[in-house]
Amino acid sequence: MDGFTLFPPPSFWDNWLSFWRFEDINVLWVLMGSILLGMSASVIGGFAFLRKRSLIGDALAHAALPGVMMAFLLFQTRDPLIIFIGALCSSFIGFFLIDWLPKNTKIKADTALAITLSFFFAIGLMLLSYIQGLEVSNKSGLDNILFGQAAAMTEEDIQLLTYVTLFTLITVVLFFQKFRLIAFNQDFARTIGMAVHRYELLLALLIVMSVVVGLQLVGVVLMAAILLTPIAAARFWSNQLSHILIIASMLGALSAIISTQLSYLAPAMPTGPWMVVSLSVLFILSLLFAPKKGLVKRYFEFQALRQQVAEENILRTLYKLLERKEFMHNHFTQADIQSFRNMPSSCLQSTLKQLGKKGLIKASTQGVQLTQSGLERATQLTRRHRLWENYLNQQAKLLPEQVHQQAERIEHILTDAQEAQLQRELSNSQSDPHGNAIPTTHKADKTQDAISSTSNTRGGENFD
Template sequence: MIGPNTLWVIAGTTTLGFTSGIIGSFAFLRKRGLMGDVLSHAALPGICMAFMITGAKNMFAFLIGALFTGLIASFAINFITGRSRIKEDTALGLILSVFFGLGIVLLTQIQHSPNGNQSGLDKFLFGQAAAIVQSDLQWLGIVSLLLVTVCFLFFKELKLLSFDPAFAKSIGFPLSQLEFLFMLLLVTTVVIGLQAAGVILMAALLITPAAAARYWTERLERMIIIAACFGGLSGLLGSWISTWSAQLSTGPIIVLSSTALFFLSMLCAPERGLIAKGLHLMKLKSKVAEEITLTVLYEWMERKQRTAIAETELPKILQESHLSAKQIANIEQKGWIHRKGGYLTFSEMGWKEAYNTTLFKRLMEIWSMYETTLESPIPLQEVEKKEELPSQLANTLQTLLQKHQHAPRLLPQHLTPSEQGGFL
């Protein structure tokens, strides 16, 4: 039976993961992944100062203190990169180490103080989700709802800031105010996650769900939804798994769950995943090998002015063209060539494939020769098959091909180019 405290922990970490996925999507697209790490480390001295001022572990005071030092850290980074030749990655590392060092100094000072309330304050380093109580969940829910609402209201502005800030500035968007809003959202998300994930791990909870979601879609709206679901699922799984043993810390398990979802996405995403890319590459290699084989056999017959190849000639063809017997067997298996009486020739379907493949190859060669003088709505490198050629360009290339007397000219008498869908 799951107790009330466990339900609060599960609800809190799921809410945190959901919110982190949404905010982290914008940070990921803006290549601000390390910024989340900097802000989480910069929050530590703010938490310590809030405790030193109030003398109690008050989450609202911690939120204000962490927001204060987080915003100072972000302003310091902008100041350093804007007023010096130091690059952003160097500035990020500098601010991270300085603020984290200050936080450790303050934390050590607090631990040596006589204040008994300081017990457990060091848990903010690695997080202690099990310490979430109902009041913490209420604060987390309110702040998360506020963050999601702001993202919804300013979605268009944040989207433009993520993809094209120069254009946003040119059309009059208040870029500095939007940048401040984004940093405020990021800092607030980091702060509310410190109790669950801690200073060290909060950056992973921000970026990993967004990075995983990026594998599944090309649209920002879908990416945000997927990232939110991945983040929420990571929080749910991490909290549930950590209940199996008292030795399992919830924060690290949440991050590991998020990482597992990332690797699953990297492998299994339908278009951008490694498995899908591997299958696509295999199909592409097979297609290219088939096209090369068809072209080599067709051009050999064209040079010899006959519609068949003696099987005794195959070893010489394979040697000159660097083909393999397996490639010949592959197109034979597809029914494009057949053997009869010691000769190899194309089937009717094979003639059509060989003619069209050779024609397309020669059209591309002509296009590359006249690329600087021919106008085309699409670049040469993006055309993968003859159907993608604009009709006017195709006619021009065909004329040039005839002019150079380089058009394919070998076909059985019962076939004509028009019957096989060629450009002639």
């Protein structure tokens, strides 16, 4: 493997420059064609994905192979239109077989997909090997459609590609509302009198056409990824279908540019695999770093939530300690807290530090002490906890022993409005099922007065 370099450096840059200067006008056309294909395949793949038929593209692309070979065998020509029509026919037969098998036999849908895919592919390969044994002209290059070869595309190929992809994109834009309705709620579409079947057929036609026209560029074997990966990646970026489809088409176009370029720089290299690899990289980046649903973002959100829960748990513990001392004494050591809430010391210390920074507690010689704002927050949390316990006890008829665990979770996420609603709906909002008083928050400042002067005995009564 020593001394092996993929591209000799100088000629690589020369090639790259000449690619982007479009010295060969054909390059520009191939680039345009592949961008259009990337866009239309991603958009139409989006609808297949929403219909939960993500791998339909895989099966249809494989199913196109015998059609290509048959068309060549019958007409002895490489005319793109004839090949296209042949592929379209066999792809459609495959489409109906996938539909027919699970409906009429015991065979399950996923098995039907695998059967169609491999059976048609085998027919295609058998015909290809048969053709290669024949004495016919221009048979070489027929196998380019297996892995795709952008550089081998002719002008007529590109013309056809452009027409078909533009047709697909325009149709999707025109019928966007209808397709969306079918994708999300077919029953509803049927009840409002839509000809669902007709639109389904149109959608199928578009899928088959996009798959078939992309074979030259991407190849039979990997066509699945071009339909599937962009939409899966785009889903992490938005929740709105139109945005998702636009992002998916951008990703498709980007990977088309990258792979077409590579196909020109290294002519022996098939285009399809590079397109898949670049799409997969885009997918992984989206999975990790998408702003709302990316894994990194979700991880940080999760950590923040955990931090919040830990802080609020300490506040509640302090409140309970305070309650036990009947609000006479507002200094607690870490051991006091740990006796109430099982928590490792390191975690406790860091959480206490955070609480101190937020001004919710302050450290004193005897330990920690709730500040006024800390007490307010702690009271509010306790109030929500106990209100919820009451709610579960009264409305959901849970036993007092069962309510604590659930309240422990819900106290962190209840809102003011929900709190007020609970207050209104509960007949007894003075004490929780365990007999503890439910504190009220607007008295918090009074309570604070009571606590700050530890000699004042009125403190406890305020909480009745």
